[in-house]
Amino acid sequence: MTVPPDPQLPDDYHRQLDLIAEMSHAFANSRDLDQTLHQGLARVAAFVDAEAASLFLIDEKTGELVCRACVGPVDITGLRLAPGTGVVGKVVEKNQAMFVKEAGRDPHFGALVDAKTGFSTRSILCAPLSVRSERLGAIELLNKAGGQLFHSSDRQLLRTLGVSAALAISNARLTRGLVEQERLRREVELAAEIQRGMLPSHRPKDCPVAGINRPAYAVSGDFFDILPLSDERVAFAVGDVSGKGINASLLMAKTISLFHCLAKAHRRPGALLAAINAELCETAGAGGTFVTMVAGFLDRRSGTILLANAGHEPPLLHQGLTFTSFDADTPPLGIAVDLVPQNMPETWLALGGGCLYLFTDGLTESSCDGVMLGSQGVERMINSVAALDLDHRLTAIIEALTKGAAVLRDDLTLMAVEDFRPKPLFASRFKASPEGLCELRQRVEAAAGAAGCSAESAAEVVLAVDEAVQNILRHAYHGEGDVYLEIRVVAEEGLEIQLIDFAAPVDVSQIGPRPIDKLRPGGLGTHFIRTIMDQVCFLPAPEGAGNLLRMTKALS
Amino acid sequence: MSMTFAIVADAQATIIAVTGEIDLGNSSELRREVLGKLAEGRAVAVDLAGVAYIDSSGVAALVEAYQASRQRHLGFYLQNVSVAAMRVLKLARLDQVFDIRTRPSGEQT
Structure with a gap:
């Protein structure tokens, strides 16, 4: 339905209001800002009878003013002005609209553009584009037709349209920022997911x-x-x-x-x-x-x-x-x-x-x-x-x-x-030496006792461990060296004793027992070990160690 | 627990009474002592009553003394062997090899 114009107000005023409403709507719904800006500029220029119009935005990186839209005989889209240059620069700087009646006489007018383009500027109306405290650029109209000057109602119109254009530009920028943020968020999410997978x-x-x-x-x-x-x-x-x-x-x-x-x-x-x-x-x-x-x-x-x-x-x-x-x-x-x-x-x-x-x-x-x-x-x-x-x-x-x-x-x-194996009764790494054997025997005896061995079989276990450590000192180290000893009760085997040394691997066949009847000293220790323990074997030593001897004895 | 000797000589033999633990750290002292007395031409008795522990190196020292005594036709015997020492001698099946007495020489019945 058509609303009849208010008879109290002049026709021009209604036409201005219509244009503002139309442009605000266009800006609010714009999907292609550049195109909307260009159309808006053309509509305003036509409305106020200007020969040319242009819209400058501040380049966020350089601070320069860049012409983003323009109508008129000369296309200056893409033209860059140093900050503060010309009438546009002044308007942005002061954040105030400006009239220039005779461009040639105005100290702010830079004739450079005219010289470049061949356009002859007479009068200028320029309004700032700003949202909240942020300055975005300026919009300017050049040479009202018929050599007339721009009216104050033209300025009013331009300022009002400037506000809705600025809002649209600001919104577009915010949206672009949000889209970028969302894209980054999704990328980080993806990175996190890939990382979790690693x-x-x-x-x-x-x-x-x-x-x-x-x-x-x-x-x-x-x-x-x-x-x-x-x-x-x-x-x-x-x-x-x-x-x-x-x-x-x-x-x-x-x-x-x-x-x-x-x-x-x-x-x-x-x-x-x-x-x-x-x-x-x-x-x-x-x-x-x-x-x-x-x-x-x-x-x-x-x-x-x-x-x-x-x-x-x-x-x-x-x-x-x-x-x-x-x-x-x-x-x-x-x-x-x-x-x-x-x-x-x-x-x-x-x-x-x-x-x-x-x-x-x-x-x-x-x-x-x-x-x-x-x-x-x-x-x-x-x-x-x-x-x-x-x-x-x-x-x-x-x-x-x-x-x-x-x-x-x-x-x-x-x-x-x-360590998923049963807890040991005794576990220790120590420097083994002939002098330290006495203390070791006491600790092994205590561990064997704790495992439930009778005094007699504990004494035998002590002898077996003592002899095994002696073999390490004699055959692996040719002196003294570190030994790691572990004693634990293992359900199936009874008592398990593990001895690890850090010497060079030993040729096991060289330290087997000798026939006992030969009655020669040496080799007796190995005989003791084999007689006392149920099972004696060398296992592949863990990386970083020399030899691993494992001995087991059933617990009666 | 370390090892100590007490040496008593009578007309027939030198008695070396050992107390403590005989192991790799000290068996060479026992060996030197026993072989030394045999070298002097004395019969030797080793009293093991006070021995709480003996390992293969201790047993080896006794075996070496036994072999030396046979070469020299000298007497060599063990006396008052403790339970701990006897267990090890039996493990080595040497309880049948050594002359093992329960009392000093001359008092044996």
Whole structure:
């Protein structure tokens, strides 16, 4: 239905209102802003009878004024003016509309454009484009037809249209920003999903290694990996990439892929870290990023681990009431090839019924009840969950640290490597020497007694262990050296005793018993061992050790 | 627990009474002592009453003394062998080889 014009108001006024309404509608619904701006400009120019019109927007990067739309005899779309140049520049600067009656006499008028285009500017009406406090540009009309001057009603109209055009431009920019943000959010989400897929999602069946990762943001710079190998070994690693966000997560993705691939080809963690370091250094990305990382191989049969630490938070071995930490052997990975040599130092350790914890600094630096946890706090926390099983220990620690915290300050990663064999009665690494045998015998006797051996068979077990250690001193070390001894009760076999030395592998056939009737000294010890124990055998020694002797005796 | 000797000589033999634990760390002292007395032409008795532990190196020292005494046609015997020492001698099946007496020489019935 048509609303009749208000008879009190002049015709022009109605026409202006119609144009404003029409243009506001067009701007509000515009899908192609450039086209709408151009059409709007043409409509206004026609309405006020201007020979030419142009719309300039500020280039956000350079601050220059760029002509984005124009109507008239000369097309100046794309023309750039330095900030503050000409009438347009002044209008933007003062955020006020301007009339210029005679362009040639106005100090602000720059004749440069006319000179370039051949257009002859006489009068100008220019209004700013601004939204809230943000200046976007200006819109100008040139040379009202018939040599007339622009009216104040023309200025009114131009200012009003300027406001709706500015709103439309601002909205378009906001929308573009939102679309870009949404695109980035989806990309980060995708990256996070891919990254989650790189971390082990659950503990492999019966695997004594478990890990957990809580990223502070969508993507994590922390990582862990668990790789059960074919020969009862498990490769594992925990790492932390310097920095956070997408950069860190990409380097993390690269490092974990290298570990996953190279762990199958290396038997020692030192050589493995050296190989990863060489790869990272060869294709170094953004400067200054590096990776701290601990890698290890667990030998499940002996419960022993060979560990290498490149600049990472020291892992903690928890055995009963004691904690042992293993400091970094080299600087972090990804800095320089020669910092992590092939033969980098490694640490050999025996779980001995204990558990090795590996973590990132997100754990030590997280706060519990407002206080930074620190390494002692980590020990307290491990003690407090010691009664739980492997998986629940990890989740309990992470829950305790993240409860109440809406946002994590850093990524949290925690891993535990456990000894799944029965708890030993005795487990110790010591420097064996002829002089130290007496003390060792007392401890073995106590362990055998605790296992339920009679006094007589405990005395025999003591003799067998004593003789076995003597054989190591005599045949493997030709003197004294480190021995790791473990005694445990195993349901099927009774008492199991394991002795590991770190000497060169020995030719076992050379230390067999001699016929007892020959009555020659020597060889008697081996005879004792074989007589006392039910089973005596050398097993393949774990990586990093020399020989592994396993002896068993049934418990009557 | 370390090992100590007490040496008593009578007309027939030198008696070396050992107390403590005989192991790799000290069996060479026992060996030197016994072989030394045999070299002097004395019969030797080793009293094992106070021995709480003896390992293969201790047994080897006794075996070596036994062999030396036969070469020199000298007497060599063990006396008052403790339960712990006897268990090891039996394991080595040497309980039938050594001359084992329960009392000092001359008092044997």
